[in-house]
Amino acid sequence: MTAENDEAIVCAVQDGQKEAFGRLVDRHKERVYAMLMRLTGDPQAAEELAHEAFVRSYRNLKNFRGKSRFSTWLTQIAINLARDHIRERQRSKAVSLEAILERDPDTLQFAERRSHYDPLAEVSARDMIEKFEIALRELPQNYREVFVLHHIQDVSYEDIAAATGDSVGSLKVRAHRARKLLKDKLFPEETSVTPEDILRQKR
Amino acid sequence: METLLARYFDGDLDEREARDFLEKVESDPRLENELRAYERLLALGKELPTPEVPTGFTERVMAEVNAERYLERIRTRLSGFRIQWAPLAVAAAAVVLAYIGGWLVGHSPRMVPGTTEDPRVARRAVTYDFPHIAGQAPATDSGLQYVTLSYAPADPSVEQVTIAGSFNNWDPNATPMRRKNGVWVTILLLPPGSHEYMFVENNQRWVTDPLAVKTRDDGFGGTNAVLDVAL
Numbered sequence: 046m047t048a049e050n051d052e053a054i055v056c057a058v059q060d061g062q063k064e065a066f067g068r069l070v071d072r073h074k075e076r077v078y079a080m081l082m083r084l085t086g087d088p089q090a091a092e093e094l095a096h097e098a099f100v101r102s103y104r105n106l107k108n109f110r111g112k113s114r115f116s117t118w119l120t121q122i123a124i125n126l127a128r129d130h131i132r133e134r135q136r137s138k139a140v141s142l143e144a145i146l147e148r149d150p151d152t153l154q155f156a157e158r159r160s161h162y163d164p165l166a167e168v169s170a171r172d173m174i175e176k177f178e179i180a181l182r183e184l185p186q187n188y189r190e191v192f193v194l195h196h197i198q199d200v201s202y203e204d205i206a207a208a209t210g211d212s213v214g215s216l217k218v219r220a221h222r223a224r225k226l227l228k229d230k231l232f233p234e235e236t237s238v239t240p241e242d243i244l245r246q247k248r
Numbered sequence: 249m250e251t252l253l254a255r256y257f258d259g260d261l262d263e264r265e266a267r268d269f270l271e272k273v274e275s276d277p278r279l280e281n282e283l284r285a286y287e288r289l290l291a292l293g294k295e296l297p298t299p300e301v302p303t304g305f306t307e308r309v310m311a312e313v314n315a316e317r318y319l320e321r322i323r324t325r326l327s328g329f330r331i332q333w334a335p336l337a338v339a340a341a342a343v344v345l346a347y348i349g350g351w352l353v354g355h356s357p358r359m360v361p362g363t364t365e366d367p368r369v370a371r372r373a374v375t376y377d378f379p380h381i382a383g384q385a386p387a388t389d390s391g392l393q394y395v396t397l398s399y400a401p402a403d404p405s406v407e408q409v410t411i412a413g414s415f416n417n418w419d420p421n422a423t424p425m426r427r428k429n430g431v432w433v434t435i436l437l438l439p440p441g442s443h444e445y446m447f448v449e450n451n452q453r454w455v456t457d458p459l460a461v462k463t464r465d466d467g468f469g470g471t472n473a474v475l476d477v478a479l
Binding site for chain 1: 250253258282286289290292295297301302306316
């Protein structure tokens with residue numbers, strides 16, 4: 046998949062060969078769907094958002110001047126759709142959680158107990174990937190977003206910054222925190238910080 | 249050390265800093281273990297299975313893209329029409345509507361004998377802008393074909409338009425249309441063959457598609473539009 050080929054297809058669509066847009070969908074759907082799936086953790090939402098990302102890119106293709114690659118532009122559309130969706134979901138979740146707690150205050154205790162679940166164990170490689178996916182889902186949203194985009198989907202910090210309006214510096218800080226949280230959860234014994242270091246820091 | 253680790257993984261260390269860092273790692277087993285743990289973590293990220301894109305995804309996107317194109321063409325035609333013929337058309341439409349309005353209101357076509365209802369066509373699910381086709385198997389797999397239909401009501405204040413036809417048992421609630429700039433559009437997923445339909449405004453007024461290439465007397469005093477879907 047090269048940027049050059051994408052550009053040729055984009056030109057064809059802009060010249061009126063609208064059916065050629067299907068080739069762009071075929072070339073990028075796996076990447077976009079995977080990215081949205083990992084950001085939202087919801088197959089149905091990922092499909093709807095990916096669908097919407099492609100339709101929006103088609104609608105705006107006439108204004109696409111090739112200042113960035115098509116794949117970058119499409120990624121930015123998808124990231125923004127995912128952000129909107131997650132924000133909306135968090136808003137509705139907050140409401141439903143309040144309702145649940147009102148009904149059953151013990152639920153919070155259960156949720157707290159679950160959050161102390163330690164995934165460290167003797168596990169196979171497959172189990173390790175499952176643990177990794179769980180740990181990834183449990184990351185705070187803004188940490189997960191940058192980890193998924195940069196370390197899994199290989200989107201550059203600059204492209205993420207262009208899509209989200211965040212600075213590259215703040216994205217790097219979040220990426221580091223995400224890496225640290227994941228590492229501490231999955232490999233808690235592998236740390237260069239010793240009890241002596243902690244005591245030294247407290248003094 | 250935290251900062252160094254962060255800069256190392258972001259590729260922000262210059263050559264000398266990187267060399268110093270790696271020397272430090274080699275001389276400190278705890279630091280080396282930590283670095284390896286981070287590397288295993290990032291490797292896990294690359295080993296995640298790629299989620300499979302739902303079947304028919306491209307076709308569903310292209311069905312909506314085609315609907316967009318259809319709308320663009322209609323908008324272009326309508327804008328030219330408005331400029332050149334709109335005043336005359338309004339006067340003519342008033343006369344014609346006064347004449348035929350009587351039998352159009354309340355007209356309700358029946359199920360046409362001999363036609364089959366395909367339950368896949370009008371299945372409803374709350375997903376895309378065209379919920380009745382969302383989640384369908386791809387047309388190529390199912391033998392069904394995507395068909396885009398549009399309708400511009402004479403009365404712009406119409407709030408709801410649906411399609412009732414032989415493919416949805418003439419159910420005026422099964423297949424909603426979506427309004428865009430005054431034009432109502434929907435995408436149908438139909439098996440090959442001849443299908444009859446009418447537009448329904450506000451769940452009340454049944455209208456023959458004014459753009460239908462072919463129509464057929466429904467045997468009850470009304471006229472159904474006919475849609476021939478090729479194999």
